[in-house]
Amino acid sequence: MTFRQFAFNNIMRNKRTYLAHFLSSAFSVMIFFTYALLLFHPNLQGELASTSKTMSQLATMGMRVSQYLIFIFSFFFLLYSVSAFLKIRKKEFGILMTLGMSPKQLNKLVFIENMMIGMAAIITGILIGLVFSKLILLISASILYIEKGLAFYIPIQAVWTTAGAFFLLFVLISLFTSRTGTRVQLTELIRSDEKPKPEPKASLILSLLAVLLIGAGYAMVFLFAVQRLFSLILLAAGVGFVVLGTYFLFTQLSVYVIRALKKKERLFFNKINLLTLSELSYRMKDNAVMFFIVAVISASAFTGIGTSLAIADPGLAEMTNPFAYSYSSSPDNRLKEKHLQEIKDQLEGANLSYREAKVVPDYTENGKTILKLSEYNQLAVALGYPAESLNEEEAILVPGTIAEKDRFKKNDRLPVSATLMQGKLDISLTVKKAAPYMVLPSFRNIVVVADSLYDRISESSGLQEYYYFAVDQWQKSRGVALALAERIPPDPEADYYLSSLVFEWLSSKQSNGILLIVSVLVGVVFFTFAASFIYFRLYADLERDERQYQMISKIGLSKSELRRMVTRQLLLLFFLPIVLAVIHSGVAFMALQFLVDYSIAYNSLIVFSSFVLVQLVYFFVIRWRYLGHLYQKLV
Template sequence: MISALGTMGMKVAQIIIFIFSFFFLLYSVSAFLKLRKKEFGILMILGMSRKQFYRLLFVENMIIGCAAIIAGIVAGTFLSKFLLIISANILAIEKGLSFYFPIKAALITAGAFLLLFLLISLFTSRLVRTGTVLELVKAEEKPKPEPKTSPWLSLLAIVLLAAGYGMVLCFAILQIISLGLLLSGVGLTILGTYFLFTQFSVYSIRGLKKRSRFFFKKTNMVTISEFMYRMKDNAVMFFLVSVISASAFTGIGTCLALGNSGLSEMINPYAFSYTSFGEKADKQAIETIKEELTKANIPFAMGSFKPIYTTNDTTLIKLSNYNEMAKALGYPTETVSTNQAIFTPTTVKQKNNWRIHGQTTKQLEIVQEKMNVDVTIKKALPYIVFPEVGSTTIIVSDKMYEKFLEGDESNYRDYRFVVKNWQETKEVAQNITKKLNPDNYNFSSLVLNWLTSKQENGLLLILSGLVGVVFFTFAASFIYFRLYADLDRDIQQYRMISKIGLSKKELSQIVTRQLVLLFFLPIVMAIIHGSLAFFALQRLVDFSVLKSSIIIFVTFGAAQVVYFFIARWRYLKHLYTKMV
């Protein structure tokens, strides 16, 4: 099953990466071609025909594509061993994954991306509008119109974001488990993010221009004016980067949560469970479990109970049995009178519903054949002690329980073992499984179930991690292309300003502020979106997702900071070199 899931997941990841690679390369190639319009105009003046022009672009793109494919396959081969080590650790494979040269994968990758570059080469050669020779030569000299925004669309951005966040919070806090509600919330958030960057951000910067004392202070005039143009030019790019990054954060964070041991413990808090039918082999099995735990010097607590299933689908648990189990788990004991009962949740969904909406049932009728008894509900417990025992499970007094037990001749009984550090009981669980026979379905081990779940969800984590890294790389590259697309214009602009007294230090300050906006504004927005997603996830589970969310934000944030300083250094170097 794990192998089949992994194969399916990898195929889906391949398709997603291939589709995004197409749009990414189309964007990047188009961005670089626009920078060469002046060059194309000069070639036209020298007599190049349109047919020769299209052939030039096609050959250039194919040469770059083939070089990229070869470099990518070589780099990927060297990095695959590192990925295999990480994958073996995530999937809890003790012997690891052996390294080999994936000839089939290399050929498929080469063929797929060769086709991709072929399509890109055909598309981009038609995307560049040659126009007149004069238009191409003077393409860089055209002044940009002042950005225009609408105050109503700016307000709409805030309204859409508030509505989207509200729907997601309703889904999580009120436990309204509706796919339509969740998708609507995500859709409104995405739409609100688009208007936030295209309208609200530019409108806010324009408001700063009206504050004369602030606007005319030192280099603020240049900085704010550039902010406004850059926001307008890069609004769609900011939107794409923030949405892609938020998707990567959320996907990886969710998969980390799925592999968390707390998820398994939340559903079933017992390290070992055994169902006995009163046979001699069952008694030996219970003794075997005790012996193996004692032999491994692992402290444990044991409890047992026998549920009574009534005619009207109510499950009865004896009070003394409950107190024994609750004490083992560290929960307080309870007391009930003869005609009282306590509701106990048996599923996470039921527990959350009671926590949010409360338990309004005050009286409950218990029907068992000819016996009919009404009990008063004292309260509902906020934690799970008897997982998956029955849909309506109540704790009743020993006297009431004995009354319903009369005539029940079954020897069915559940034994549960509580171990504090149950994650360390893998070897014990394997020894018990061997001694009880692997096909013995009466025995259940939490650590083995968790490791199986970890392997299944580990595949999702690996896939989401790979896709997330690819998305993040795309996002960083979008920023890089936009930065260097405006390099020539910036050189001319700063060269003119430097002639009227702009110092090197002031230039560095202006550029740094603009690059901070370019690099960190979409990431900050993505972190806000991701934080909301993690908050919603936290409301759905009992264990903390804070650590995994911090790891994700810090990892991607650190990568962005490093990328920022490298890009800033290279960009300033280009400016200083060409402005002299």
């Protein structure tokens, strides 16, 4: 038997231990290949550029940054997992060295084993990526709203880039672990599984600090969103406090709580609680860092994906412009009537109901935008808001920006009067109302006055006219917008300008679609790494658990009691970090809700339910296999 055959047989004998490592490695290769598949697609850049000139650059940057993230995190994950696997095999290495294997040969053995697993993961990951490449392109085209789709192509460059990058990564991992993972004394290698674990300890002060840090972090995030104190330092401090508090929660508070429960004799000595709580205290301490990583990574993935879905919502586009089509015209524009009729004809031809409004705003010498009451009522009624009434001594303030709208909603520092200065006129009007909704986008300091007062103030002739069209289902008007763009072509030197909300929304949808693809794939990779950590920790302790439960079964532990005890432990191991991640993300979504006018609850529920469902399926599969192994030892 050659040395390579010996290394291969070692892998096959430990295939249960290395399975999670191999699958996670192959999955990270597949995700990296997916990014490369999109990055090198020959048609991606041209299609995105047709909607927005910056989208192609954003797509390229997003895919490249994501590849770097996957590569870096894969390195640390693989380094951690391989190092952990080597610790499990300390006794095996000690036996090999007792039989005459030199440290140099042991290093060579570890290097060859890691490279074999790495090459198998690279081939498997690329093959799976190739099998699902057409589906990936279809989904990406749908998310990025590319009408013509992304054609299938032979991704030779993506294959070589992925293979080369991960071959280098596995070489580095293999060299590093072979040099550092086996430098242990022979006696320590042989007696590695006989060392007793120390009693888990926790600090009351650090446990309380965990709660205080998480509470302070939440408060800072809400202060950022509710009070609109848009400070990067405040937001970063809030996130940092939550992350640090999460670390202390798992390393200190969780152990402290279990120890406190063990001191309650009625609870501790009730049936199998003695075994369950005793085992949990050790498992929580051993897996605290893993739980912390899983919780933080999962919370980041949930928040990133949910935020991307919320930003791509059409409600965000409506926040800045509630009208589907806006047409501005100068008095010298001879095509005005033709263009307006074309807009109406296209909307009617598409069976889209619409409401039209026309305004001619004027500007005073002291920087106010004045608007006739009758024209304001046209805008308000078109959007479904009530009409207003005024006399010549009254005025209504109307927000033109999101910041003004939020201030008007809160009645924050609203003036009691509005001063209008025009020529010799200096008029002070009583503010009757500050409208809490936008009806005239892109204008500032809007003051609605009575028609008679407007006619007296406005001395200018030849003012720009604005026509607005409110459409109920404007998201379905892409065909109308394309036809209008062809019949009313944009021209910087023309006397008119037509804007379509659906184009602005699609541009935003594409940019956030890129963010969605990036966040989803990176989040799924992190989630897979977290799942493999749990798998490894369970099966790393499986032999010890088998011996332990075998001894306990001799004094009367039944299979049903074993099933209940293992289920309780696995529920905590699988869902404690996920529950905390959901809480962290829920706070982030609640804060985001204060910044937007539309509901993001649906997007949040989609994200949470998807990941929890996957985790639930994974839990039942692992529980079934884990109990199966234990039952075999109890026979």
